[in-house]
Amino acid sequence: MPDEQCNGATLYFEERGEGTPIVFLPGVTTGIRFFTPQLADLSDDFRTIALDYRGHGRSEKTETGHTVPQYARDLRAFLDQRELDDVVLVGWSMGALVAWEYIDQFGTDGIHGLVAVDMSASPFQWDDFEHGNTDFDRLTQTLELVQTDHLALVDGLIQQTFKEPPSKEVRRLVFDEVSRSPPPVKSAILFDYAVRDYRTVLPDVNVPTLVCAGADETWRTVAAVEDVADRIPNAEFELFEESGHVPTLEEPDEFNRAVATFVAEL
Template identity: 60%
Template sequence: MPVSQCNGANLYYEEEGAGRPIVFLHGAWAGLRFFEPQLMNLSDEFQTVALDFRGHGRSEKSEAGHTVPQYARDVRAFLDHQDLDEIVLVGWSLGALVAWEYVDQFGTDGIRGLVNVDMEAAPGPAGNEEAPTYDLDRFRDINRSIQADHLAFIEQTIDVSFKHPPTDDLRTTILDEDSRSPPTVKSAIIIDATLCDYREVLPDIDVPMLVCAGADEKWRSVPVVKRTADLVPEARFELFEESGHSLTVEEPEKFNQVVSDFVKSL
């Protein structure tokens, strides 16, 4: 099993193909299995790489370090260990926050482009005081659900992450993937991610960014995702009509084509 020791935690990763590296960062409580259609089908043209954050997937379940800044430092260590340069960094949900935190800490040297998959710049009350994606009541309810019935919470998450119900095989894969991060990790990272605010970071990004949003998103609204494209000088927006939050597996063919076109344009 390929692992990379990053800041005291063994991180599981997979890679395929050759060419310009595309590095995929998954969402909270998820794992790199959400990028299987990209790892395999984009590897004909590019080097595709995905890793599991600490506490997620097949990576080490460390007791500490479950913050967006630490995940970004882990990504930096991973890229250094793997000698990856001139990359395109694709962040889905939490992964987008980690990508922006990476840029805030380390700049864009070695990065040719960014892809934001269905994430807003500030998910908590600071981003939208009138109708935040995560207000205190919602945050409390999510955390209590995680701690009260872990598997029921995962099932509920799957139900609200798709426009159309996933196939039985896909649902089984997601259930397995999401259950690999323990409740302690889930609660810790939701606290930190909810309080993130990258509205002052995004305008300083000096590489092209592609912003993708699912039209049937139930976690957040399409306009708040699109707003990230408005904040970045070189950004473009793409709407996925047949997707909710999990568009990498809901519309994999379209997503792969859009990402391929974007990478080739850099």
């Protein structure tokens, strides 16, 4: 099983192909199988790599370190140890926050481009920010459900994620991936990620950026994702008409085309 020791945690990853390295970063409490179509198809032309955060997927279930800044530090250690340079980061949902946090901590040296998929500048509904999708009441309810009925939360997340009910195969994949994060990990990272705010970071993203949204997004509005594109200088925006929150699985061919075109033009 391929893994790297990063800041005291054993992190699982998968890697295929050769060429420009594209590093895929999953969403909160998910894993790299959400990028199965990308790892397979884009590896014909690029070096595709996907990384499970600590506590997620097949990585070590550490007791501590479940914050977006620590995940970004783990990413830095992973890139250094794999000697990866001029990478394109593809962050889906919370993965976009991890990419923005990485840029905030370490800058963009070694980052060739960025793809941010279905994420707002902050998940939280601050008084001066209309695009957040959670508040303290909703967050409290979510954290309580994590501790009282962990698998019911997983099932609910599946129902809210897709535009159309997924196939049995995809549903099994998603349920298996999301259920791999134990409740203590879920509680820690769900709270931490929910209150992060990158509005002041986005204007400093100085690498080519593609911002993607699903037209039938249920987690956040298309306007919330467009707001990200507006805040990042010279960012491109692409809408996936037949997707909810997971265009990587809902429209894999279209998503792969968009990423391949973006990377090839860098």
